Amino acid sequence: MTVPAPLPPFPVLETERLHLREITLADAPALFAVHGDAVYMRWFGSEHLRVPEDAITLAQMFASWRTLPNPGTRWALELKSEPGLIGTAGVFGWHRAWHKCLTGFEIDKKHAGQGLMREALGAIFDWSFATMALNRIEAQIHPDNAASRALAKRLGFQEEGLMREVGFWSGAYHDLVQYALLRRDWLASR
Numbered sequence: 001m002t003v004p005a006p007l008p009p010f011p012v013l014e015t016e017r018l019h020l021r022e023i024t025l026a027d028a029p030a031l032f033a034v035h036g037d038a039v040y041m042r043w044f045g046s047e048h049l050r051v052p053e054d055a056i057t058l059a060q061m062f063a064s065w066r067t068l069p070n071p072g073t074r075w076a077l078e079l080k081s082e083p084g085l086i087g088t089a090g091v092f093g094w095h096r097a098w099h100k101c102l103t104g105f106e107i108d109k110k111h112a113g114q115g116l117m118r119e120a121l122g123a124i125f126d127w128s129f130a131t132m133a134l135n136r137i138e139a140q141i142h143p144d145n146a147a148s149r150a151l152a153k154r155l156g157f158q159e160e161g162l163m164r165e166v167g168f169w170s171g172a173y174h175d176l177v178q179y180a181l182l183r184r185d186w187l188a189s190r
Helices: 026-037 052-067 116-131 146-154 183-189
Strands: 018-022 073-079 083-097 098-107 136-141 160-171 172-182
Touching: 018 116, 026 052, 026 083, 026 098, 052 073, 052 083, 073 116, 073 136, 073 160, 083 116, 098 116, 116 136, 116 146, 136 146, 136 160, 172 183
Parallel strands: 098 136
Antiparallel strands: 018 073, 073 083, 083 098, 136 172, 160 172
16 A cells, blocks of 8 residues: 655745735634625635534635645635734646646635735745746636736736636526736746
């Protein structure tokens, strides 16, 4: 029987205002506060959490991404000045042969609009391009999610088109706008 190789240590990242760390079960209440809000999470791409125990499952799912065949990494975002999860962000669906992955993110309402997600994703994308041999990071964003679409553009993503009814959550099919950030464009902007 072959024993799987141990995972490398979780890649802790630092920015000017943020500490990006591994999501733990202790983060479940904060995850529930964000993901339990049906209106706020309407564009996230999955059902909102209905009971606090669902947040434990979500934390475990994010942690499992590092061990999947097409892995990813999801970070807890916390302010350096105030410990505690305020959101999450990461990369997932890593297609090694094609040198690409997806990104996803959310932040609590209290901290939205302060440039924190842009700061976090900057560190995450620097790490991802440097360590995952990526050429492309994709984002799929609901057409009505103006804040995330604007953030993608500020980060240098290019809009590539509309994917019709590609998502299904909350009992309905949803269109998503496809965005991509190429390595060469990211490096040129840094």
